[in-house]
Amino acid sequence: MNKLSLPGLLGLVIRRDLMLAMRRRADVLTTLIFFVIVVSLFPLAVGSEMDLLRKMAPGVVWVAALLASMLSLGRMFSADYLDGTLEQMLLVPQSLSILVLGKIMSHWMLSGLPLVLMSPVLGLQFDMSGQALLILVFSLLIGTPVLSMIGAFGAALTLGLRGGGVLVALLVLPLCIPVLIFGTGAVIAVTSGVSPASNLSLLGAFLLMSLLFTPWVSAQALRISME
Amino acid sequence: MLEVSDLACMRGEQQLFSGLSFALKSGELLQVQGENGRGKTTLLRTLCGYIQPSAGDIHWQGKPVQELDEDYFADIIYLGHLNAIKDELTALENLHISSALSGCTINDSIAKSALKRMGLRGRETFPVKLLSQGQRRRVALARLLINKAPLWILDEPLTALDVGAVGLMQEMIGEHLLNSGIVIFTTHQPLEVAGVATRRLTLT
Numbered sequence: 001m002n003k004l005s006l007p008g009l010l011g012l013v014i015r016r017d018l019m020l021a022m023r024r025r026a027d028v029l030t031t032l033i034f035f036v037i038v039v040s041l042f043p044l045a046v047g048s049e050m051d052l053l054r055k056m057a058p059g060v061v062w063v064a065a066l067l068a069s070m071l072s073l074g075r076m077f078s079a080d081y082l083d084g085t086l087e088q089m090l091l092v093p094q095s096l097s098i099l100v101l102g103k104i105m106s107h108w109m110l111s112g113l114p115l116v117l118m119s120p121v122l123g124l125q126f127d128m129s130g131q132a133l134l135i136l137v138f139s140l141l142i143g144t145p146v147l148s149m150i151g152a153f154g155a156a157l158t159l160g161l162r163g164g165g166v167l168v169a170l171l172v173l174p175l176c177i178p179v180l181i182f183g184t185g186a187v188i189a190v191t192s193g194v195s196p197a198s199n200l201s202l203l204g205a206f207l208l209m210s211l212l213f214t215p216w217v218s219a220q221a222l223r224i225s226m227e
Numbered sequence: 228m229l230e231v232s233d234l235a236c237m238r239g240e241q242q243l244f245s246g247l248s249f250a251l252k253s254g255e256l257l258q259v260q261g262e263n264g265r266g267k268t269t270l271l272r273t274l275c276g277y278i279q280p281s282a283g284d285i286h287w288q289g290k291p292v293q294e295l296d297e298d299y300f301a302d303i304i305y306l307g308h309l310n311a312i313k314d315e316l317t318a319l320e321n322l323h324i325s326s327a328l329s330g331c332t333i334n335d336s337i338a339k340s341a342l343k344r345m346g347l348r349g350r351e352t353f354p355v356k357l358l359s360q361g362q363r364r365r366v367a368l369a370r371l372l373i374n375k376a377p378l379w380i381l382d383e384p385l386t387a388l389d390v391g392a393v394g395l396m397q398e399m400i401g402e403h404l405l406n407s408g409i410v411i412f413t414t415h416q417p418l419e420v421a422g423v424a425t426r427r428l429t430l431t
Contacts, residue, residue: 004327012327023315023354084309091275093301093330227278 009094013102014109020079021110027075032114035068039122050127057126058136058187062180065115065140066147070172072111073151074165076103077222081159090226100222101215104145104152112144128191135190135200142203143183149214150175156221179206228253229274229378229409234283236269243269244430245282253377253407256400256423258414261430267413268308270430271382274411275305287378301330303378308386310367314356318342318366321355326373333373341372346392360387368392371399379403381412393418 004012021028042060043053080086092099119140123133154172158164186199228251235245243266251257259267272278274285276292276299285292292299312321322338342351345365355363364387371379379400385393393416400410401420412418419425 003330004332008332009327012324016324019320020313020315082309083313084307084311085313087277087307087309088305088311088325088328090277091300091303091305092328093297095297099328223277 004094006094006098009092009098010102010105013099014106017103017106018109021106027072028110028114031068031072031111032118034071035064035115036118036122038064038067040125043125053126054128054191057123057128057132058184058191060126061119061122061136062140062143062184065112065119065144066173066176066180068115069111069144069147069151070169072107073155073168073172076107076152076155077159078155078164081226086159086222087226090223096219096222097215100152100156100219101211104148104215104218107152108145108148112140112148116140116144132187132191135196136187139183139186139196139200139203142200142207143179146179146203146206146210147176149210149218150179152218153214153221156218156225159222159225179203182206228288230284230286231274232284232286234270234273234285235281236266236273236278237281238266238269247283247428247430249426249428251409251411251426253409254404254423255409255426256404256420257409257411257426257428258418259411259428259430260413265430267430268382271305271380271411271413272307274380275303276300302376303380304329304371304374304376305380305382306367306371306384307382310363312355312363312366315354317352317354318347318358318369319351321366322369322373325367325370329370329374329376331374337373338369341369342366344372345369345395361389361392364388365392368396368399371403377408379408379410379412381410383413383415385414385416385418397421 039061042056046052077086080089089099090096116137120133120137123136151172154168158168158171161167182199182202186196189196189199230250232248234247236243259270261267269278273280287295287299287302311325319338322342323333326333339351345368347362347365350358350362355366368384384396388396397418397420401423403410404423
């Protein structure tokens with residue numbers, strides 16, 4: 001019988017959530033399919049004018065990613081809340097913040113990472129250049145974890161409330177605006193021949209800031225919600 | 228070990244109890260009694276730190292629990308109305324995860340022997356959703372056999388259990404008290420542990 005270390009706890013929570021998701025694959029697929037459908041609707045609705053599509057592409061992909069990540073936020077804590085597992089998690093003797101970080105990371109792997117991997121394929125529909133695609137993928141790679149982290153905070157605050165799913169979107173979407181601006185900004189910069197470095201560094205700064213604060217803040221929010 | 232002094236708790240606008248004081252030493256068993264809605268669960272959840280009391284203090288080994296925080300969590304096991312087990316996972320996986328979350332990793336043979344003692348032999352690798360309510364409760368209770376935390380806080384541990392399992396539960400509580408543990412529980416069914424005087428606290 002060994003006491004679990006902090007990295008051990010992080011690994012355990014991630015493994016557990018991934019294992020649960022693998023036994024309930026539909027949840028993971030809905031986010032991805034929603035993302036694919038929303039992005040694909042635009043060329044159909046706007047028409048096939050290449051110039052227009054190319055200009056719209058970063059914004060469309062980013063907004064779709066933002067909306068898709070909202071879909072799965074409700075599930076982040078609610079399943080554990082309903083069967084009492086969350087109650088037990090609050091009594092974790094190591095650190096609740098680390099446990100929450102584990103949940104955020106597994107949430108990102110299941111809802112953010114598939115979007116990142118799918119985005120170059122969708123970018124092709126918009127006739128994006130290779131370089132723009134690369135920056136799009138990279139900006140999503142830095143940006144989507146931030147969405148998961150801000151989302152975790154919102155999901156923790158609205159836990160157990162009626163209509164929590166809609167409420168969490170209303171709470172979280174405005175907070176995600178900076179990520180959206182700099183994420184699309186990076187791709188727009190590269191297509192207009194400017195270096196995307198400043199946009200990407202700001203995204204990176206958001207990532208570090210939220211990595212530092214959101215697990216702790218979400219843990220406190222969970223304690224308040226469970227009272 | 229556990230001292231509660233002048234504890235009061237509010238739920239919404241309603242004062243559930245106030246001026247509650249008691250102390251428990253190792254090896255003692257406390258049953259919290261009271262009609263429905265008197266605050267039994269609230270008291271237990273307050274002792275676990277889920278709910279902040281509106282007045283009064285809880286001390287564990289001489290220190291206030293708010294200060295001990297996570298060190299206190301390592302010393303308690305809480306079993307609530309909900310089983311805290313995952314339907315998609317097997318009994319074995321559930322036990323591994325729940326005991327790791329409460330602070331200790333175990334190997335398969337310890338987990339299996341705990342499940343065997345709970346009467347779940349041969350059911351270890353079934354997804355829990357295929358088990359009956361009573362069997363799920365047994366999976367949740369198996370955690371008590373593994374964790375070495377001294378303070379057990381059990382909210383209606385006997386729900387859905389059959390006569391055999393109730394007997395087993397009495398045996399487990401008896402053993403835990405012999406190992407200088409403390410048990411606080413609520414129940415509406417009779418639960419007597421041989422050789423131990425049950426202290427009773429009635430909420431009115």
